[in-house]
Amino acid sequence: MGYKRPRHSNVVLNLTPLIDIVFLLLVFFMLTAHFVEDQALVVDLPDADNVPAATEHEEIVTVIISAQGEILINNQLTPDDELVEYLRSALDKSEERIMRIRGDKEANLGVAVKVLDAAEAAGAKAVDILTEKP
Numbered sequence: 001m002g003y004k005r006p007r008h009s010n011v012v013l014n015l016t017p018l019i020d021i022v023f024l025l026l027v028f029f030m031l032t033a034h035f036v037e038d039q040a041l042v043v044d045l046p047d048a049d050n051v052p053a054a055t056e057h058e059e060i061v062t063v064i065i066s067a068q069g070e071i072l073i074n075n076q077l078t079p080d081d082e083l084v085e086y087l088r089s090a091l092d093k094s095e096e097r098i099m100r101i102r103g104d105k106e107a108n109l110g111v112a113v114k115v116l117d118a119a120e121a122a123g124a125k126a127v128d129i130l131t132e133k134p
Contacts (some may be wrong), residue, residue: 012060067106087122
């Protein structure tokens with residue numbers, strides 16, 4: 001009788017190429033990921049003892065005043081002579097018409113007053129000034 005035993009083949013999957021592809025994908029996504037930044041400029045906020053918690057609303061218009069006197073409205077650089085128009089258009093997009101100022105503690109007070117005057121002229125209902133708790 002010509003009986004042959006069935007051969008059991010040992011099938012081993014080579015996982016090395018799969019691991020290489022997974023690491024390449026990991027590196028690709030780490031290098032191409034965009035990280036969200038809180039603000040466009042580094043602003044050192046002034047200190048205040050009694051600081052209420054700031055609420056995050058997307059409809060609040062954010063004005064950043066840098067130490068050099070640059071004014072950004074919703075992270076867009078704004079010329080001084082067009083400040084009221086930029087603020088009016090930004091506030092028109094917001095139902096709440098609230099403005100938040102992030103001013104550097106080394107910023108010129110005259111620039112802050114100019115922004116507050118422009119906010120009143122643009123029709124802001126309320127203005128928040130952000131500070132840090134020491």
